[in-house]
Amino acid sequence: MTVAPVIKPVGDTGVLLEFGDMIDPALFDRILALDAALRASPPPGLLETVPAYVTLLLVYDPLVTDCDAIAAAALALIGSAPGARAVREHVIPMCSDADLAPDLEAAAQRLGMAPDGVLAAHLAAEYRVYMYGFAPGYAYMDGVPAALHLPRKPVPVRSRPVGTVMIAGGQCLITTLPMPTGWWVIGQTRTPVLQLAAAEPFLFQPGDRVRFRAIDRAEFDAG
Amino acid sequence: MGRCVLLVEQAGPLTTVQDAGRFGHLRHGVTWSGPIDRAAFAAAHRALGNPHNSPAIELSHGGITLRCLEGEAGFALAGGDFTARIDGADAGGWTTGVLRAGQRLQVRDGAAGNWAVLAFAGVLACPRWLGSAATLALVGLGGGRISAGDRLVIEAGAPVPAQPLPRPPSTTGPIRVVMGPQAAYFDATAQAALVMEEFQIAPAFDRMGVVLAGPALVPLSVTMLSAPLLRGAIQVNGVGTATILLADHQTTAGYPRIATVISADLDRAAQLRPGHALRFAAVSVVDAIAAARAAAGAEAAWLTLVAAGQGSLADRLASANLIDGVVDATGAL
Numbered sequence: 001m002t003v004a005p006v007i008k009p010v011g012d013t014g015v016l017l018e019f020g021d022m023i024d025p026a027l028f029d030r031i032l033a034l035d036a037a038l039r040a041s042p043p044p045g046l047l048e049t050v051p052a053y054v055t056l057l058l059v060y061d062p063l064v065t066d067c068d069a070i071a072a073a074a075l076a077l078i079g080s081a082p083g084a085r086a087v088r089e090h091v092i093p094m095c096s097d098a099d100l101a102p103d104l105e106a107a108a109q110r111l112g113m114a115p116d117g118v119l120a121a122h123l124a125a126e127y128r129v130y131m132y133g134f135a136p137g138y139a140y141m142d143g144v145p146a147a148l149h150l151p152r153k154p155v156p157v158r159s160r161p162v163g164t165v166m167i168a169g170g171q172c173l174i175t176t177l178p179m180p181t182g183w184w185v186i187g188q189t190r191t192p193v194l195q196l197a198a199a200e201p202f203l204f205q206p207g208d209r210v211r212f213r214a215i216d217r218a219e220f221d222a223g
Numbered sequence: 224m225g226r227c228v229l230l231v232e233q234a235g236p237l238t239t240v241q242d243a244g245r246f247g248h249l250r251h252g253v254t255w256s257g258p259i260d261r262a263a264f265a266a267a268h269r270a271l272g273n274p275h276n277s278p279a280i281e282l283s284h285g286g287i288t289l290r291c292l293e294g295e296a297g298f299a300l301a302g303g304d305f306t307a308r309i310d311g312a313d314a315g316g317w318t319t320g321v322l323r324a325g326q327r328l329q330v331r332d333g334a335a336g337n338w339a340v341l342a343f344a345g346v347l348a349c350p351r352w353l354g355s356a357a358t359l360a361l362v363g364l365g366g367g368r369i370s371a372g373d374r375l376v377i378e379a380g381a382p383v384p385a386q387p388l389p390r391p392p393s394t395t396g397p398i399r400v401v402m403g404p405q406a407a408y409f410d411a412t413a414q415a416a417l418v419m420e421e422f423q424i425a426p427a428f429d430r431m432g433v434v435l436a437g438p439a440l441v442p443l444s445v446t447m448l449s450a451p452l453l454r455g456a457i458q459v460n461g462v463g464t465a466t467i468l469l470a471d472h473q474t475t476a477g478y479p480r481i482a483t484v485i486s487a488d489l490d491r492a493a494q495l496r497p498g499h500a501l502r503f504a505a506v507s508v509v510d511a512i513a514a515a516r517a518a519a520g521a522e523a524a525w526l527t528l529v530a531a532g533q534g535s536l537a538d539r540l541a542s543a544n545l546i547d548g549v550v551d552a553t554g555a556l
Contacts, residue, residue: 011453011455011484016451052449052450063519132251133252136248140449202251
């Protein structure tokens with residue numbers, strides 16, 4: 001028995017379905033299942049769907065349909081939805097040499113752990129892509145072990161290159177733009193999450209599972 | 224009618240290439256981008272006979288100065304009170320014209336409006352990403368930013384007569400919003416303040432959003448899991464400052480959206496100058512959708528006149544009457 005999502009209009013072009021208020025893998029599976037069902041058989045006027053941690057946004061054309069029709073079409077698909085698509089698993093090679101992991105020492109100190117312990121905990125964890133946001137290709141992954149939870153720094157600092165692996169709270173992210181950040185930088189990868197020129201530019205789909213693999217400098221430098 | 228090459232002698236900081244937008248990738252963090260003033264964009268292309276989704280130049284305060292190095296091209300300027308000068312001679316605003324080799328086109332802002340569209344008859348050559356020339360200014364993807372020293376190449380289309388365009392249907396009154404989707408993060412006082420109090424456009428604006436000055440709408444909490452949002456969202460930060468999010472908004476964010484500006488009123492709000500006062504009025508979703516349909520009908524009628532090149536004073540008056548009639552008939556504000 002699951003509770004139907006709460007329906008919130010977003011202006012005259014969107015419907016936000018709220019499934020809950022806590023990150024929960026089972027709840028997210030329901031979001032992904034509905035997302036897949038709507039994409040497989042979109043009601044007239046549905047333009048895009050955007051899954052996130054506990055919500056699914058449905059974007060519609062108000063000249064073709066309306067909020068009630070889109071919400072009703074979505075609710076009718078809940079439960080009858082086909083199983084979620086096969087989940088893909090990714091392994092991301094990451095190097096954490098000091099210059100590529102400038103926050104590792106400070107993070108370890110704040111957590112009362114050794115830097116190697118922080119990395120071991122990070123590498124042992126499995127992450128899940130919950131949503132994209134902020135900028136093209138910024139895939140927010142949940143799954144940072146509780147022992148590694150740190151608040152964001154109060155002020156973003158120094159621009160880091162593309163491929164920076166960083167954590168904050170329960171979230172982990174691989175950057176796709178050089179940009180200052182308040183997250184804790186613990187490594188660097190050469191695996192691009194965003195490949196601008198590719199036909200399919202986005203490495204991850206919401207729901208995908210991700211693990212990290214430690215590599216040494218030679219393997220990192222070899223690309 | 225051949226190739227036309229323009230040298231950008233000067234461009235304001237918010238000058239970019241835009242087409243109608245890059246749709247279908249919100250789920251991957253790619254926002255729509257596209258023109259801030261969508262009616263002006265549509266009119267500029269319509270007046271030139273270009274396909275609606277063609278690339279054009281969007282400009283803001285600071286304007287643009289172009290020198291034609293080679294060939295010639297018809298152009299259309301639309302949006303706000305921006306005006307054109309060709310070799311120093313006033314060519315007006317909301318107009319078509321022709322720029323010939325050796326001539327200099329200057330576009331400057333006037334008394335009203337933050338955004339204008341300068342389109343050329345034919346095809347403006349530019350990079351595309353995911354099939355769109357729209358520029359996401361944060362990262363420069365798409366057609367890209369335009370700055371001094373750039374060269375623009377146009378495969379020029381059919382010549383256009385230089386003549387004024389009928390002005391768009393004028394809309395006044397409060398900026399209408401649908402409350403939410405995160406209105407529950409605000410107490411009754413803050414929700415009431417949004418629609419009872421006066422706000423002003425703050426000096427800070429760009430393609431991501433317009434910051435509002437006015438009463439602080441302090442949320443009860445900003446502990447919110449990031450959720451998707453759309454253009455028009457009125458997002459409020461922890462100290463109660465509201466921002467109306469525009470074409471380059473982030474696709475998801477963790478600050479609550481107290482309300483969402485309806486699509487019929489959003490571009491009008493974005494054109495309000497810093498310091499301008501504005502008020503919001505809450506409407507139902509049903510009324511918001513009715514307003515979107517009425518606005519689309521009025522815009523279609525106006526664009527028909529734009530395409531017909533009916534730019535005389537008499538035609539403008541006729542167009543204004545026709546369009547007012549459309550709006551009145553639907554009962555929209």
